[in-house]
Amino acid sequence: MTTPLRCAKRAFRAAIRGGEGALPAPCRSSPAPSRTAIWRGWPVAFLLVLVVALAGCQAGGHGLVVAGSTSVQPVMEKIVEAFRRARPGVRVTVEGGGSSAGIMAAVTGAATFGMSSRALKADHPDEAALRVFPLALDGIAVIVHPSNVVTGLHLDQLRDLFTGRIRTWKAVGGPDREVHLIVREEGSGTRGAFDEMVLTRGKEHLRPDAYALVQDSSGGVREVVRGDPDAIGFVSLGVVNESVRALAIDGVEPTATTVRDGSYRLLRPFVLVAREEPAGLARELWEFAVSSATEPILAQEGLVRVGH
Known part of the structure; x- marks a missing residue:
């Protein structure tokens, strides 16, 4: 068939x-x-x-x-x-x-x-x-390699990373190495929600850095981050596992509880x-x-x- x-x-x-x-x-x-x-x-x-x-x-x-x-x-x-x-x-x-x-x-x-x-x-x-x-x-989790010493970011730092204004981990408390950005493709709901919640500031709609690597699924983003100590990406909270680590955003970790009570800001339907x-x-x-x-x-x- x-x-x-x-x-x-x-x-x-x-x-x-x-x-x-x-x-x-x-x-x-x-x-x-x-x-x-x-x-x-x-x-x-x-x-x-x-x-x-x-x-x-x-x-x-x-x-x-x-x-x-x-x-x-x-x-x-x-x-x-x-x-x-x-x-x-x-x-x-x-x-x-x-x-x-x-x-x-x-x-x-x-x-x-x-x-x-x-x-x-x-x-x-x-x-x-x-x-x-x-x-x-669903919460959108911002993920890094488990070996990354950075445990959390402010929303402004996250925006500056993904637009290329910050290009090294040293600027956010990590080692002096280049940040490797991993994003979803245009048309993806995850990408659209991330762009709206992170890359939109007032009437200004920013775009991810032109050198970001594009993946066509949350699983694909996770696999790239899993294999690259300098990578950062965003995925559906449901696909986060022990191979990557989710960052706290503005001091709040992404969990079912923080999604339910709304204290974690990166939410989407x-x-x-x-x-x-x-x-x-x-x-x-x-x-x-x-x-x-x-x-x-x-x-x-x-x-x-x-x-x-």
Whole structure:
């Protein structure tokens, strides 16, 4: 059976085969870890291909499709796995692609639900028209290598690091070594939330330093930081493990408790979105997702349930 993921991969390969001009050329920089060449434009191309592929696959009768944020994806996969155990024989596919891809998939009907780890944009009519179903709250953890002696940062220091105004760890209490910045791709809900909460100051919207290394998932950011003593990145709190260390921000460590009481400032929503009120199997899935049956899953992922 051809799954939506296989459809998307096949379509993406076809787009790549369309010629070198079909995708933007990578930016080039020096070989240091924080200056690795990155594909700045490919997430947009992949987003379009993914939505088209999901639309074709959903039309082909593959049951429910839930697509979008790679931060929401792990917890949603576990929720769907538990749902399948409760409802044997149901067909529900969960795919990544990023929050913007999930929102677009919901707008076009390519997915039953889009997954987003950012708030919808009120000034975008298509997004504003979607129905929003809150799932949980997540903290964005700023992570470093376990050997890094820096244990916390003020928000201003964090902003200056990621915009390149501070380039060495010495300036924030660490060794005299270059900081290697790791960021998520544009269109990512994690990136959007980080940009809004950290890189926005009044009416000034700053951008990450041009030499930052881009990764397409929280797991990818964690793996790069795990292997680089001078790296710093930001991820969903749920993917933090013993291979990296989360920093306190303004004196508050990211935990389920500090996310719940709001004392940790870097918070963002995990939501499902749809273009119409869910019915039938889609309604059953949503009601299961916010039931007490999924409380242990959310707790395991470091997420906080929101009221319904």
